[in-house]
């Protein structure tokens with residue numbers, strides 16, 4: 339890799355935003371709508387957005403959102419949501435991204451956020467900076483003409499009604515907010531973030547209808563919602579449309595089942611297309627034929643402990659654990675060294691220690707296992723975690739697990 343000695347990193351100033359954003363858009367080769375542009379502008383955190391400059395030419399962008407993420411045990415942990423990363427194709431592979439990632443992680447540390455998270459445009463990019471895959475998204479193309487759904491008791495008591503997505507936005511957001519603490523990886527959204535769910539440009543529709551919304555109510559109270567589009571199709575005169583789910587949340591099993599049953603049964607459709615759902619999403623356990631649901635998995639959330647001690651102490655552990663980790667972190671050397679983690683289902687501490695190590699791994703593996711979605715033992719079997727005390731791998735692997743699969747509810 340050639341070294342770019344001329345590039346200088348500067349914090350973004352508000353008057354530079356248009357140029358900065360257009361740089362990003364060009365790197366992705368996309369054409370966002372005016373609404374998407376405005377939303378991006380309103381969400382930009384200027385103090386933590388960086389530009390890389392080659393003289394007076396902008397050649398790189400990187401930003402971060404100040405999130406709080408649910409971790410196992412239910413605590414909300416300050417998390418930098420790394421975003422809007424781009425480098426000019428004219429300046430690629432000269433270390434511009436590396437310099438932005440280094441500066442950004444130093445800034446995240448200074449802000450006291452124990453975690454950094456992102457979704458990657460390509461999986462090969464971020465491992466070198468210490469990010470590991472921590473949550474997988476589940477996709478499916480469900481043959482709703484042949485797959486039946488059995489629903490739990492109480493489903494028929496849930497009332498469904500169509501509503502304009504904008505008109506019920508606050509009620510839907512209140513449902514979302516109530517689900518955040520129950521699943522690791524979910525994000526407590528600040529004001530304005532909920533509007534991203536309403537974006538409905540032609541680019542997003544991809545030939546499907548405008549966004550539709552159905553809310554689930556019990557005794558007049560909103561207990562769930564589904565936002566979706568319908569893509570019509572006629573095969574030799576027969577209707578073969580597709581329901582494309584955008585997002586769905588529900589407060590209990592019956593209201594969730596009512597929404598899924600509705601999505602399975604929309605007239606003139608025979609496929610339900612879902613993506614980026616939790617790997618333990620309830621509908622899978624209600625279908626008559628999971629094979630005809632054509633499941634697929636995709637890496638979703640990448641996580642990096644920025645402060646190993648604070649991060650490991652912020653979550654709980656499903657069984658008692660007392661292990662010493664030997665952590666390698668070439669990119670954030672302040673994490674390198676031995677850490678003793680002691681914890682259980684009530685809480686944990688994680689301090690530096692001189693005691694002998696039980697497990698040796700890099701910070702990337704810690705990021706992967708942190709939310710309980712990737713087994714430490716699996717990484718051990720792959721040779722990515724070394725067991726230095728017999729039994730330590732199994733002990734820690736069980737402790738790090740999560741009863742509920744981690745899930746990133748949306749990109750950013």
Ligand SMILES: CC(=O)SCCNC(=O)CCNC(=O)[C@H](O)C(C)(C)COP(=O)(O)OP(=O)(O)OC[C@H]1O[C@@H](n2cnc3c(N)ncnc32)[C@H](O)[C@@H]1OP(=O)(O)O
Nearest residue numbers: 339421422423424425430431432433434435436456459462
């Ligand atoms: C969180 C987000 O926003 S994800 C969005 C990321 N952005 C994009 O995908 C937009 C299009 N792509 C780009 O803008 C750029 O190619 C970037 C940002 C991915 C990479 O920027 P660069 O400045 O070229 O990266 P940099 O030169 O620092 O590369 C560092 C290392 O990563 C490797 N690398 C960089 N990008 C990639 C890639 N896409 N695939 C595989 N390896 C990569 C480099 O080869 C280099 O490896 P080395 O250290 O072994 O030589």
